[in-house]
Amino acid sequence: MKESFFGERGLYYRVSGIRPNFPTIVLLHGLSTSSSVWLPYEGRLKNSHNILSLDLRGHGKSKRWSTYHEYDFQLFAEDVLLLLRHLNIETYVLVSHSFGTLVALHMLLQNNGAERLLLLSPNYAVHRTFRARLTRGPLAFMTVLFSLLPSIHWRGGHIDYSKLGYSEDWDRRRLYPDILNTGIRTYLHCLLHIYAFKRDRDWSRISIPTLVVHGALDSFVPVAHAIELGSLIPKARFKMLGDANHVLVQNNFEEVAKVIENFTSQRLT
Secondary structure, three states: OEEEEEOOOOEEEEEOOOOOOOOEEEEEOOOOOOHHHHHHHHHHHOOOOEEEEEOOOOOOOOOOOOOHHHHOHHHHHHHHHHHHHHOOOOOEEEEEEOHHHHHHHHHHOOOOOEEEEEEEOOOOOHHHOHHHHHHHHHHHHHHHHHHHOOOOOOOOOOOOHHHOOOOOOOOHHHHHHHHHHHOHHHHHHHHHHHHHOOOHHHHHHOOOOEEEEEEOOOOOOOHHHHHHHHHHOOOEEEEEEOOOOOOHHHHOHHHHHHHHHHHHHOOOO
16 A cells, blocks of 8 residues: 555545456545554455545545635545546445545535445434534534634644554544544534534435445444435445444454455446
8 A cells, every 4th residue: 555645635545556457445434533444454455456545634644624614525525536536546436434424425426436335334314313403503603613713733643543442432542532633623623514414315316336334333323314324325235233333444343344345346237
């Protein structure tokens, strides 16, 4: 995997050689994490897949932005699509987790080369949860306040998640260093965008084969939401992981890696 920086959009990324007979996967991480969460998957899949893994804007080693509007999902999607064009990647499987699933949605609403979509712990209809309804007002006030303050956090680093072991959804051992590394401004702006996103019917416009994978123990997005999403996307299937929570990418490596391998090896009909 080669590390590089896409200066046009301020994005850090890693990419393997793009071999013609291998499936290409594009990996999108969740809120306040980074591409380092995919390192074990890169090690396992690099001999059978072409891989692009990146730090989304405001995360990891990518550039931080100052205002709420600079974290609009459309801008996240444009970042990734321009990076794909820069690397001459025309067809791929889009693998996304949590916050990254909303970035994936906005990519797919534009003309692009995604052939199939894997949604891990998708952020579907989070605005309907009690937590979002309760905190959206105070969160909106805080984002306005942070947008007015000078930005001093330009880039962060990468966290070694292998040292954390099993992580609960609201585990302070993970959340505290994650948010500090990402920056409170970026974290709050992105969280409000999740809570404010209400265009649930847009998911019905996804026309490629899709697999929705959700943990039975997820306390951030209810399982019922993921099941509903699976029925909303025309070509979607739903898979439940009984012992997984919202951070299944970190906690359930073997299961998720096999899901990726199986999903990318299936023939399209």
